[in-house]
Amino acid sequence: MTDTPDATVVTPPTTVPNPGSGAAESGTSSAQGTGVIETENMDVFYGDFKAVADVTMKFAFNEISALIGPSGCGKSTVLRALNRMNDLIPSARVDGEVRYHGANIYDPSVDPVEIRRRIGMVFQKPNPFPKSIYDNIAWGAKINGFKGSKSDMRDLVQGALEQAALWDEVKDKLTESGLSLSGGQQQRLCIARAIATQPDVILMDEPCSALDPIATLRIEELMLELKENYSIIIVTHNMQQAARVSGKTAFFNVELDTTGQRTGYLVEFSPTDELFTSPRMKATEDYITGRFG
């Protein structure tokens, strides 16, 4: 299982100041059972509407964790709660605790900007900036206080594009608009953009839903490579994908409560092979075997 203390230390491509991930041993803490992100009794509301209730999970270091479940069960909501992207939705509110490296990110003293530079995000629809490919990647580093020279920046951009397996395809057109790329390339550009800011964790919300099978495959390979250096949490509707890439999978479900609200909840969070071969809960089994309402 992925909880093994693999201590492959990653050196960032250049002399980038590294806000989140640091050279360190993850062994000690993993042994104590601490995850990179932990939630405890987390509820998320949109106004008065409770979208997800009572989520308690622990995401491990350097592992791909998958969130699956029927549409509307609150997967995206949970994911956004993990790096405070929900702050952008005025009505959204989070109860309970979300801890990152042990610190509660909803503590009033915490700066959401600091959270997001450590916990990057890739969205369902590719959303490159309407700027050149180069600037798409360089901007994130710049606003995060990149101190290197121009050539350092070029190295950083190249490194990120290489990691995202996009370099060979775009190396001759770095000045062209990011929007000129194909959908799959755009999504890899967004991933490159996210890793160029040297995050610690990457959240991905259905990153392949807009892509064809070949592009999907490339992104999956990419995730498997990235997991050496990053902790990844991915939302997917594709159970094969979850089975192929993730170490642990969480199944969410949604139920009508007594007041008629559709509130999502966590059914189980198990190692992926277990969840797909011998699910602990009946609902999980129904869902993965396609017998789901």
Place this chain on the structure above:
Amino acid sequence: MSTERGVHDADMARQLARKPRRFERLIVGSLFIAGAISIAITIGILWELGSESLLFFLDDDVTLGKFFFSTEWSPQAGSFGIWPLILGTMLITVIALLVAIPVGLSAAIYLSEYASPRVRNFLKPVLEILVGIPTVVFGFFALTFMTPLLRSIFGSQVGFFNVLSAGIVVGLLIVPLVSSLAEDAMAAVPDSLRQASYGLGASRLETSLRVVVPAALSGIAAGVVVAMSRAVGETMVVTLASGASPRNFSLADDSLFGYILSPFEGAQTMTGYIAITASGDISYDTIDYNSIFAIGLTLFVITLGLNSLSRRIVKRFRQEYE
């Protein structure tokens, strides 16, 4: 290097702590001030209209009662009854709406329900150009084209300054407003409603007149009210084309209606009075100076009322489709 991965530490809490971000706060602060300037403008308007009007009403020649109930406006003679000016404004507004509602609505219905893209692409810019023409040019047009035209049609009973010419031209001026607001309202009618109507065998006309227009009615009404407020506040056309003498009348007069409703004679409006009075060398703290603010306050209240009425209509309209 800072964090040790997975260290359950107070150090992480410290790293995540809020940064002062002074520059950002300064920016947001200035942006807020930019937004708040609009409040200062409103306060400025209310203060200036209010205080000068107060001075006006404190004058010995003027009483509130006379202002609101007298039917004579002749500052030289010391009589300040606002009705003649309101009457002039109303006459012109009504004529303007008589022109603008049929033309503007037809344009809107035609553009949104019938017109081919080619016709649309021709007509939309025409309406946009109309919006861009300054009102003083419309005033010139009223005086040099519309008035002579009316005189050649109706003869010399049409005065050199007359309400009809001003009203028609103000109507032309607000046509684009009526049509664009009405078009917006009709565009907001869900297509499913049109399809349902066509599906029942209704023709295009029946669909647009019996389904789309009624469904968009409140939006259209709101547009008409906004256009009305625009006509009430219009200044240059009425100043140039409708003359500088208020239509004083007396309620006891037999020929009351013939006189006050005659479209062929001039009539000063509220805006016309303000513009004419201010264009001479007006000295501060005279009764004339103060009187324009009292008129301005009345004008402000009327247009504000019309605009809020229209917004209330629109709000109700939105609820219907939710």
Place this chain on the structure above:
Amino acid sequence: MTTQTPQKSPLDYFPTEDEYQRLLDKRTRRGTAVRITFLLMLAVAVVGLGILLYTIIDDSFGIVAVVNENEPEDILAAYGYDPTVTVLSDLNKEQLVEVLAGSISSGVGRRLEREQRFFADRLVFESQAKWDEVCASDEPPSGCGGGVRSKADVVALVEERVIAPDIIDASRLTASIFNPQRFKDKVEADFLTNPDRYEDYTFDQVRFQWRAWFSWKFITSPASDKPEIAGVRTAVLGSIWLVAITVLFAVPVGVGAAIYLEEFAKPTRINDFIQTNINNLAGVPSIIYGMLGLAVLVRVLEPITSGSLFGDGAPNGRTILSAGLTLGLLTLPVVIISSQEAIRAVPNSLRQAGMGLGATKWQTVRSQVLPVAIPGILTGTILAVARAIGETAPLILVGAAGFITVSPSGPFSQFTALPIQIFQWTSLPQEEWRHLAAAASLVLLVLLLSLNAVAVLLRNRYSRRLT
């Protein structure tokens, strides 16, 4: 419902096929009729616009009836030239200046010379000592700056000052083309019926000639009380100053407010109030803004707006600064609302992308949202500013000067503006001023239409880029 005939099927209540066809025909015919009515109504708007433009152009060109104070032949003869072989422009510059000097007062001559000298090497109207003194003063006139009048310039001066044409009547473009004789007859009849008005002249002295009221000379000449030479330079410069101040005030404040309301404002009471307030302000008639300008900017803030706080300034607050700020206040709500729309049109995914990378809100707005919104903001702003250029009523209130020939020199100058000039010329009864008003309207419309065209071009390029 009574059902005495239960054997009837619902179909029986509908028309037969024949009846239905007739009904359908009737419906179609009615549809066509109404559609034609709609089209006719629309035509009213289109034709109205057409006639308006036609009226303006029609008045901007045409034949005028002119009488000269001095006939060119007489002038030439008086200076010993042979009018049968020589015309004015055959003379050289020295000779022309001599003719000019012979007919104008030395005061006028000195003024002309101070504007621009006639010769580089000598002075005509001014003594050298006085000239040096004037040029050494704090504000030397433009003539000290060097440069001499061209011959064409002197010819124009002779025509204006010596020949001194007086336009006694003018006709419109179409009438001039299709029926010039009627205009001539009218002028002749006028001579017969109104001998008093023309006591110095006879009808034989009247010359009929084409005149373009709208011309480059019209744009570059200062205002004048003689319609023959009056131009709109002062007004155009005034309008340019006003626009500059309006833009400097309304654009930063308006765009800033729009950014605040769209990106930073939480739905608190104060922010809701600001938004409602802006919507209300957008509906306030422009003349009320004029009264605000008069009472607050011109009067209360006089020390600032007259410039007296910063040294010597205008005698009162009726300055370009007051008027420009008044137009700025008036334009502000429109700029805010249209900028808000442009900012709202930026897809949310860009904001999420920016914030997701750990950018602060302002960094995201500045680097990602604004660049995308700027074409839209520009379009809305240009349209709003174009509207401000045409505003007249507020300028009347803040006291645009009625008649002013000196070009504005700074924010504390007295001023006039194009729409004001049009208003005043339109209110004058004589025919000539009507033509000047038309020509000035044409200048204003050309200015505004080109601004609008820029806005439309921007919008088209922008919408193409988004798709």
